[in-house]
Amino acid sequence: xxxxxxxxxxxxxxxxxxxxxxxxxxxxxxxxxxxxxxxxxxxxxxxxxxxxxxxxxxxxxxxxxxxxxxxxxxxxxxxxxxxxxxxxxxxxxxxxxxxxxxxxxxxxxxxxxxxxxxxxxxxxxxxxxxxxxx
Numbered sequence: 001x002x003x004x005x006x007x008x009x010x011x012x013x014x015x016x017x018x019x020x021x022x023x024x025x026x027x028x029x030x031x032x033x034x035x036x037x038x039x040x041x042x043x044x045x046x047x048x049x050x051x052x053x054x055x056x057x058x059x060x061x062x063x064x065x066x067x068x069x070x071x072x073x074x075x076x077x078x079x080x081x082x083x084x085x086x087x088x089x090x091x092x093x094x095x096x097x098x099x100x101x102x103x104x105x106x107x108x109x110x111x112x113x114x115x116x117x118x119x120x121x122x123x124x125x126x127x128x129x130x131x132x133x134x
Contacts, residue, residue, distance in 0.1 A: 007036040011045070015052065023056050030056075034124055044082035046120060047073040051088070053127040055095045058102075064111045065126075066099045071115025072123035 014029035030049055037045040054069035077083060084092060100108045118126060 004036075004040055007033050007040070011037075011049070018052060018056060021059075023059060026052075027056060031128060034127060038120070038124060043076060043080040043120065044084075046124065047076045047080075047082065048084065048088060050076065050123055050127055051084075051092055051095075054099075055091070058095055058099050063099055063103045064107070066095075067103060067108050067111035068115030068118075069123070069127060070096060070099065071112035072118045072126070073115075075116040075118070076120050076123065 010029050011033040014026045014033060017023075017029065018026035030052055034046060034049040034053075037043075037049060050069050050073035054066040054073065057063070057066035057069060103111070115123070
């Protein structure tokens with residue numbers, strides 16, 4: 001496992017790749033960082049990585065998966081009392097609104113609720129499955 005500071009840098013690199021539309025590279029990095037954050041006990045960082053997997057799922061028109069991942073991330077944040085940072089919130093809100101609008105309220109609510117039932121471990125496993133789907 002990489003040192004924690006290296007994981008932080010890799011996560012930042014993944015964010016840059018994702019924002020530039022380099023989803024395959026971003027997913028490769030997120031696969032590494034989400035596991036490293038989990039092993040380090042950084043649950044807030046795990047939640048943020050789940051959100052980033054969701055942002056990519058949305059970009060790849062995997063809307064139900066995006067909503068499930070967002071629901072799982074929110075449940076993890078609530079259970080651990082680790083809210084997102086002010087820096088994370090605007091991008092999150094933008095993607096959340098887009099997924100909800102594209103899916104419609106009923107479909108979104110069902111997928112969101114399904115995601116909220118996942119444990120952190122199940123959510124990570126689901127995110128990694130999404131990541132291999134391309």
